[in-house]
Amino acid sequence: xxxxxxxxxxxxxxxxLAASLLHQVQMSERAESYRNVSPAxxxxxxxxxxxxxxxxLLHKSENDIAQRYRAIGARRVxxxxxxxxxxxxxxxxxxxxxxxxxxxxLPGRAxxxxxxxxMLRHLELFFDEATHAAVAGYESxxxxxxxxxxxxxxxxxxxxxxx
Numbered sequence: 205x206x207x208x209x210x211x212x213x214x215x216x217x218x219x220x221l222a223a224s225l226l227h228q229v230q231m232s233e234r235a236e237s238y239r240n241v242s243p244a245x246x247x248x249x250x251x252x253x254x255x256x257x258x259x260x261l262l263h264k265s266e267n268d269i270a271q272r273y274r275a276i277g278a279r280r281v282x283x284x285x286x287x288x289x290x291x292x293x294x295x296x297x298x299x300x301x302x303x304x305x306x307x308x309x310l311p312g313r314a315x316x317x318x319x320x321x322x323m324l325r326h327l328e329l330f331f332d333e334a335t336h337a338a339v340a341g342y343e344s345x346x347x348x349x350x351x352x353x354x355x356x357x358x359x360x361x362x363x364x365x366x367x
Contacts, residue, residue: 207319207320207322207323208258209319210305210308210309210319210320210323211257211258211261211323212258213304213308214254214257214301214304214305215254215255215256215257215258217254217304218251218254218255218257219251221250221251221254221300221301221304222247222248222250222251222254223247224300225247225250225296225297225300226243226246226247226250228296228300229246229293229296230243232292232296234288234289234292235289235292235293235296236289237283237284237285237286237289238285238289238293240283240284240285241280241283241285249276250297253297254301260330261326261327261330266333269330269333269334269337270333270336270337270340271337272334272337273333273334273335273336273337273338273341274337274338274340274341274344275341276290276338276341277290277337277338277339277340277341277342277343277344277345278341278342278344278345280338280342281342281345281346281349282345287339287342287343290338290339290342291335291338291339294331294334294335294338297331298327298328298331301327302324302327305320305323305324
């Protein structure tokens, strides 16, 4: 059974975890375009996930996760964030949690180890679903963007100028 103690600790420290992730993103060379994303927006998005982690892991369906992360993927297209950077920030979000779980776990106790392993397994499944949905939302939004009349007109204008 998912350990409530770890979930409660994560939820209780969600502000600190979100601030830590924001700092990591701002310092990461792999997430340079996240400068196009408001720090307040990014922090609030991550804070919401950390704050409601138990709900996400225990009560939300794959469809709920997909809906949330598809929206995040689509939003990053609007903000000109490359797909690889979106995926990297999701990886950082997961690593941030893993590091925190390692820090609060007591080594050597079999119960603690089993609870930690179960928690990490649940997080892995959650972030797998989240990553897939974010990429799907990103790709869908990017395709819709290229189908707009303005986007379609730009290649024609370039072709005319080249002629």
